[in-house]
Amino acid sequence: MNASQVMRAVRITRHGGPEVLELAEVAVPAPEAGEVLVRVGAVALNNTDLWTREGAYGRPGDPGAKSGWRGPIGFPRIQGADVAGRVVAVGTGVERSLVGRRVVVDPAIYDSEGPDANPVGLMGSERDGGYAEYVTAPAQRVHDVTGSPLTDDQLASLPTAYGTALGMIERGRLRKGETALVSGASGGVGLALVQLARARGATVLAISSGPKIDAVREAGAHAVIDRAGDIAEQTRAAAPDGIDVALDVVAGELVGEGLPLLREGGRWVIAGALGGYDVTFDVRRLYLHNAQVIGSAMHTPTHFGLLMDLARRADVQPVIAAAFPLEQAARAQEELSRREHVGKIVMHP
Structure with missing residues (x-):
């Protein structure tokens, strides 16, 4: 050159x-x-x-x-x-x-x-x-x-x-056998999260909607939660024992709705704000259950x-x-x- x-x-x-x-x-x-x-x-x-x-x-x-x-x-x-x-x-x-x-x-x-x-x-x-x-x-x-x-x-x-997704999974300390909830699952980071969490041996619940649900399932999600319905209700039905790690690129209202779904010592990892950057949640659901909210950039x-x-x-x-x-x-x-x-x-x- x-x-x-x-x-x-x-x-x-x-x-x-x-x-x-x-x-x-x-x-x-x-x-x-x-x-x-x-x-x-x-x-x-x-x-x-x-x-x-x-x-x-x-x-x-x-x-x-x-x-x-x-x-x-x-x-x-x-x-x-x-x-x-x-x-x-x-x-x-x-x-x-x-x-x-x-x-x-x-x-x-x-x-x-x-x-x-x-x-x-x-x-x-x-x-x-x-x-x-x-x-x-x-x-x-x-x-x-x-x-x-x-x-x-x-x-x-x-x-x-995939770098952002793996950063979230590592910072959230997702282990084999745990249950992960993935938001925005049909997007670039979301689909990467589904694939990587599945490859790690986690049970993967993915939030998606409409015609994309099949593709998200094909990427490795064990269950798909329809964004158009009641997310908390569907998640509880799919994971009655709760979620170990939420891998979230949506934020917004999902954080407040989702924190009570975490198991004791659960981790909520946020790497995006597709649903809005203003977040409200009940802080008791955080400290009483030794939960963590973790920010993850790349x-x-x-x-x-x-x-x-x-x-x-x-x-x-x-x-x-x-x-x-x-x-x-x-x-x-x-x-x-x-x-x-x-x-x-x-x-x-």
């Missing part, structure tokens, strides 16, 4: 609707010291892409403020956190043997170097991402999956959705390493709902926002 080469990329120059996504020709980024350059094979879409584009994250003390994942966005910004592809060049201090390897990029920007570091930024939000033909990434965040039987589309589906480097082990063995099989070319990024995001699909939407640069 030489520095004069250009690539196609989709970027945003301001917050707004799908119309702010623009296809541009930009210089291929050069890998700096400690970085690699990846030719993008597939990039997966996430709700994070929509909320970053809209500036929907708010800020501490100002929930209505236009903001990226962790603060103001530096525009123009190339979106896209989830990349699978091949290493085509390396910066100084990086093993040349990485060139040609098939990789998945851990999109998290961490607060420290340790194995349990917290994510404080995200590729596609705090640094340029994979809505492009090429992207740079720190070499230590690139995981070699050359031998994995999964497709590029499936591998690209893993980082944010994953740690340790969690991501566990996920890549699963990917190499194809122990999880991401479901692909649709694939779009890069120039149809706006259409792809609109499709995502409609929430009529089951599985992941990907783009091919």
Whole structure:
């Protein structure tokens, strides 16, 4: 690669609707010291892409403020956190043997170097991402999956959705034989939670609705609770002894309704607010039962390493709902926002 080469990329120059996504020709980024350059094979879409584009994250003390994942966005910004592809060049201090390897990029920007570091930024939000033909990434965040039987589309589906799901499962200490309740089960993170909790040996109850119920059952849910009905009543019927761990991306009213369903010492893990960020619950249901409410943002480097082990063995099989070319990024995001699909939407640069 030489520095004069250009690539196609989709970027945003301001917050707004799908119309702010623009296809541009930009210089291929050069890998700096400690970085690699990846030719993008597939990039997966996430709700994070929509909320970053809209500036929907708010800020501490100002929930209505236009903001990226962790603060103001530096525009123009190339979106896209989830990349699978091949290493085509390396910066100084990086093993040349990485060139040609098939990789998945851990999109998290961490607060420290340790194995349990917290994510404080995200590729596609705090640094340029994979809505492009090429992207740079720190070499230590690139995981070699050359031998994995999964497709590029499936591998690209893993980082944010499955990383977030595995982070929730690990932080919630879900063990084999326990009962898990998964909200928003047909979405990207929800379907990942169903698959990963099932792979761990848990009994999985999933909340979904309408035509998506069959797909959620197919992903491994032991029972599906219809969102249109009384969730608490259905859950009690399916799990009379209660829930050990709730894996929740919906929040809103579900938290108040659901906390009484937890068993003694139960854990309610929240990683999203699709149902609203204003939550009310009876605090007695928390302390009298030694329950815990746990916030979970993405994953740690340790969690991501566990996920890549699963990917190499194809122990999880991401479901692909649709694939779009890069120039149809706006259409792809609109499709995502409609929430009529089951599985992941990907783009091919």
